[in-house]
């Protein structure tokens with residue numbers, strides 16, 4: 001088309017109020033540019049507003065968008081670090097006999113780089129925990145409604161007075177600063193002890209709750225911690241902190257040391273037989289709960305006296321459940337078992353009792369405890385009692401029921417029912 005023709009075309013009048021074509025084109029382009037600018041400015045305003053909203057929180061509280069996040073029903077953090085090590089074969093002395101004990105599901109993942117920049121969480125997904133089948137004492141349901149209960153009547157929830165923005169469904173997302181304040185910057189005076197996972201500090205949150213802060217060592221490989229399970233004989237996980245290279249777990253503080261310190265240390269007195277049985281029964285109940293009452297089931301994998309904490313009422317509280325033990329100490333607990341069997345076999349059962357214990361347990365009570373112990377370490381795992389059966393065997397009022405029955409049947413030995421009500425349990429070894 002020649003320029004003369006183009007001029008002629010552009011100068012033609014259109015049907016739009018008799019405007020020439022070139023005027024219509026210029027107006028259309030102008031309107032388009034205006035609309036584009038309007039939309040652009042609206043978008044910029046929105047962006048600014050949302051940034052202002054985020055700026056209200058300290059940087060450390062803002063979860064960054066996850067790269068690899070897995071959230072499941074049992075609440076709690078799941079940390080991965082640089083190491084590619086697999087789960088070790090761990091001590092499984094609490095492994096339920098028989099069927100599958102269940103592997104816990106994971107909730108929060110930090111990317112393999114171990115870099116906190118790749119950390120996130122989804123609190124709304126922590127609303128419900130594992131399903132409780134019996135729900136006798138523990139609960140794995142919604143935590144908030146029950147948090148005051150677990151701290152005794154009249155006691156406040158450990159989370160009251162803490163920023164709501166960092167509440168998880170089951171616990172609290174603590175900032176590094178929260179925990180620095182709580183532990184006086186992780187001062188030496190606040191150190192409670194050190195374990196394979198790192199150092200434990202005593203701390204006091206701004207709302208007055210006393211806590212134990214477990215500062216995990218780096219490069220431990222993998223640590224699972226379960227937040228949602230709740231039982232009075234399990235040390236409660238209150239929350240966690242992931243910031244920079246820091247990985248910390250915050251637990252309820254249990255103030256009378258651990259069973260190892262009571263049994264082997266100088267710090268505390270001698271536990272009476274009754275107190276020992278109370279601790280044992282509590283731990284048996286906690287294990288029965290983990291093994292049998294919740295879904296998915298949980299296996300502790302590292303039951304030992306230093307993981308049994310004791311409160312001022314001599315309740316045993318199991319700690320570190322869900323923490324996969326990665327640093328194999330190389331120590332074996334099987335020697336101990338063989339020694340016990342040897343002593344019992346040689347009719348020297350009385351000699352296995354702690355020499356410091358005064359008064360000594362009755363022969364009857366001692367036999368009962370040894371019987372339970374030996375059943376639990378039966379070389380054939382299928383024949384070991386379930387933890388709920390152990391609870392029934394240890395239960396305090398059980399001996400009286402059994403004695404009545406025994407008097408009736410005029411037999412001195414324990415019948416199979418007394419071993420937990422299971423018909424297929426064979427006669428106990430003679431002690």
Ligand SMILES: Nc1ncnc2c1ncn2[C@@H]1O[C@H](COP(=O)(O)OP(=O)(O)OP(=O)(O)O)[C@@H](O)[C@H]1O
Nearest residue numbers: 193194195196197200212251252253254258306307
């Ligand atoms: N919630 C808690 N309240 C009070 N003290 C605690 C708490 N958790 C742990 N401790 C104490 O902190 C110390 C270290 O505990 P931690 O669980 O880290 O290691 P451990 O059980 O001694 O050893 P390992 O890590 O090898 O199992 C122990 O003396 C323990 O009693």
